[in-house]
Amino acid sequence: MRRRSLALAVAAGGLGAATNTARAQEPWPVRVVRLVVPQAPGSPIEIPTRIIGDRLSRSLGASFIIDNRPGAGGGIGSQHVAQQPADGSVFLATSAGIAIVPTLQPALNFDPIRDLDPVSLMCDVPSGLLVRNASPFASLAQLLAHARVRPGDLTYASGGVGSANHLAGALFAALAGVEMTHVPYRGVSQAVNAVYAGDVSLIFGSTLELLQHVRQGQARILGVTMPERVPALPEVPAIAEQVPGYAAPNWFCLMAPKGLPERLLNRLNAEMAVIRDAPDLQARMAEGAATARLDGPGPLAARLADEVPKWRKVVADAGIRPD
Structure with a gap:
């Protein structure tokens, strides 16, 4: 009986390992994933986005493509992503400007903290x-x-x-x-x-x-x-x-429509953690004095909580109005 129990336990363990392996190799739920950049083509956000997208295309078996949707200081593309299904088919690749949109574009009725899920910071960029x-x-x-x-x-x-x-x-x-x-x-x-x-x-x-x-x-x-x-x-x-108190650090990040399933968020971040150490990404970041992040949703959520009120004050004090 002891031998039989041991054999069953080993078999169960092997089955569990095989199941985990199968899950790890499950295809991404869609064939094409749009990385929406809310700026015109040629913006610097596209540099890390293309590198990360190419790597994810190979590791996840889906085509990650850039979709430029400029307008309203980044508000048009950001709102578009917020209105899409949270099924892994679309993400927002944006900059620190995402923290400005809710203040400067109130007509959009869009708020990144309320309407999007943080995925990860891509990089800090001076x-x-x-x-x-x-x-x-x-x-x-x-x-x-x-x-x-x-x-x-x-x-x-x-x-x-x-x-x-x-x-x-x-x-x-x-x-x-x-x-x-x-x-x-x-x-x-x-x-x-x-x-x-x-x-x-x-x-x-x-x-x-x-x-x-x-x-x-x-x-x-x-x-x-x-x-x-x-x-x-x-x-x-x-x-x-020369100007005491001045600081306007820029950063690029990935966000998803609200409600992205946790299994997809975790898998995406696991893949990006590997990409973070990729020589081509590290070399391109160093070339531009930037620092790769790809450290998950927590740091991005904290960044947004700090930046949204900061830029709300700057917009108000400067009397900036949308086009």
């Missing part, structure tokens, strides 16, 4: 105050001195009203006590090109996209938006060194 190489400003101190003598003369580009780079500029002007003119474009790529063409004075942009241009001698970064200097750019001062 932003920099960038000017073209032919700019007369060689330092942040020079730029600030000019702004104080000639109020409103400096212009700053953004990917649209309410975008993360718009709010970074508005916060800078408020804390520095200067006036700058905001010039919105239909996407970050157009805004950056306007800086290089000399149409506008500067932009607050993601280092993931901008550093390659700096290294090519097209532009220079006068300061970073993180509270302190970035280890990858030790020679570039933090803006807070």
Whole structure:
């Protein structure tokens, strides 16, 4: 009897292991997964999104594709995802701008904490105050001195009203006590090109996209938006060194329609935990002075809880209105 019980126990254990293996290898519930980017094509969010999407396509057996849905400072694409079924067929790949949408786009009746489930932060991305190489400003101190003598003369580009780079500029002007003119474009790529063409004075942009241009001698970064200097750019001062209290860190994240089944959320995060150490992702993040996260829903939920009220105050104080 003891031998028979032992044999049954071993068999049951083997069956359990086989069942777990089968579950681990179950196909993703849909064949095509849309990663909605609420910005125009060419935005820096697409850099980590494409790398992560390609890896997930291979490991989960579904095609993860980017679906650009710009408009309303990211509100159009974000609201679209919130209205989709929570079946693993669609996710939102967005930036820190998601924390601005509920304040600046009240007509959408959208709130990321209420209407979406956090999946994970993708990466932390410093932003920099960038000017073209032919700019007369060689330092942040020079730029600030000019702004104080000639109020409103400096212009700053953004990917649209309410975008993360718009709010970074508005916060800078408020804390520095200067006036700058905001010039919105239909996407970050157009805004950056306007800086290089000399149409506008500067932009607050993601280092993931901008550093390659700096290294090519097209532009220079006068300061970073993180509270302190970035280890990858030790020679570039933090803006807070000239403007005390300034901090506008950028970050990219993945969110899902409300009610994503826990088994899908857990499986997705297990796969992304492996991707976090992938050489191609690590190399691309390092190249852009960014830090890969892919650390699950908890840190993203905490980030949103902090950022939504912060940017609500910035929007109110600056009197920013939607287009």
